[in-house]
Amino acid sequence: MPPRTAVFFHAHPDDEALLTAGTMAMLAAEGHRVVLVVATAGERGLAEMRPGEALGETRMKELYASAAALGCARVECLGYGDSGLSPKGGIAEERPDNAFIDADTEKAATALADILREERADLLSIYDPAGGYGHPDHVQVHRVGRRAAEIAGTEIVLEATVNRDPLVKLLKAAGKVYRFPPEFDVRTFESAYSSSETITHRVNVRRYARQKRAAMEAHASQATGGDTDRTLAVMLKVPGPLYRLVFGTEWFVRRDLPPGARLRHPFDRWPK
Numbered sequence: 001m002p003p004r005t006a007v008f009f010h011a012h013p014d015d016e017a018l019l020t021a022g023t024m025a026m027l028a029a030e031g032h033r034v035v036l037v038v039a040t041a042g043e044r045g046l047a048e049m050r051p052g053e054a055l056g057e058t059r060m061k062e063l064y065a066s067a068a069a070l071g072c073a074r075v076e077c078l079g080y081g082d083s084g085l086s087p088k089g090g091i092a093e094e095r096p097d098n099a100f101i102d103a104d105t106e107k108a109a110t111a112l113a114d115i116l117r118e119e120r121a122d123l124l125s126i127y128d129p130a131g132g133y134g135h136p137d138h139v140q141v142h143r144v145g146r147r148a149a150e151i152a153g154t155e156i157v158l159e160a161t162v163n164r165d166p167l168v169k170l171l172k173a174a175g176k177v178y179r180f181p182p183e184f185d186v187r188t189f190e191s192a193y194s195s196s197e198t199i200t201h202r203v204n205v206r207r208y209a210r211q212k213r214a215a216m217e218a219h220a221s222q223a224t225g226g227d228t229d230r231t232l233a234v235m236l237k238v239p240g241p242l243y244r245l246v247f248g249t250e251w252f253v254r255r256d257l258p259p260g261a262r263l264r265h266p267f268d269r270w271p272k
């Protein structure tokens with residue numbers, strides 16, 4: 001396969017580590033050009049330090065370290081404000097003037113399309129329409145990413161997601177022996193991410209577990225601060241062999257392929 005170019009578009013620094021790091025490391029190791037673009041610097045992320053400019057700077061540094069661990073050739077930030085989350089999980093009322101969710105879709109898409117054109121990108125990775133678990137900035141990544149690919153004429157658009165079926169099964173089984181706090185509703189996971197039958201790509205990234213872990217560790221501000229049950233902090237405690245098993249697969253949906261397509265590699269052709 002001749003080297004190709006893949007652009008991974010994410011909302012905040014650390015999203016790449018959780019969702020697509022293994023695939024990025026794999027493509028880079030295979031000699032492809034991997035470019036990482038974030039919409040925001042994640043300056044309203046959870047951290048012990050005061051949110052704002054200083055946190056944005058720290059998180060961009062962490063993003064560069066993560067990108068280096070994965071073998072990225074280029075990192076860009078579109079410079080939008082992190083829209084944050086309301087305490088209940090929805091859209092935050094107080095948000096910066098240039099919040100990504102308030103961005104004009106066409107304008108933001110054009111900025112991303114400029115990078116896609118400059119890179120002659122063969123592939124763009126965005127999020128599923130639900131934005132995974134529904135963070136407003138993640139839903140916006142889907143909208144802006146779709147439009148950018150249209151403008152630039154990017155051939156392959158992959159929606160990074162998680163296979164929610166085993167996740168829901170696991171949570172339901174856990175619910176029988178463990179009482180979840182009242183605000184935790186397993187049903188919210190029934191509509192988050194994607195169901196097994198809609199997933200077109202299952203990428204085995206076990207060989208790149210070391211790089212994926214290094215990417216996660218690079219985002220120290222999101223793993224060590226404040227409350228203890230943060231996603232990254234929890235994940236980093238998982239021992240190596242179990243980690244490879246649990247985080248050994250990354251999932252994508254390609255909408256122009258039949259949902260039954262079972263591809264193993266982002267650049268696989270269909271029909272096979």
Ligand SMILES: [Zn+2]
Binds near residue numbers: 135138
């Ligand atoms: Zn995010």
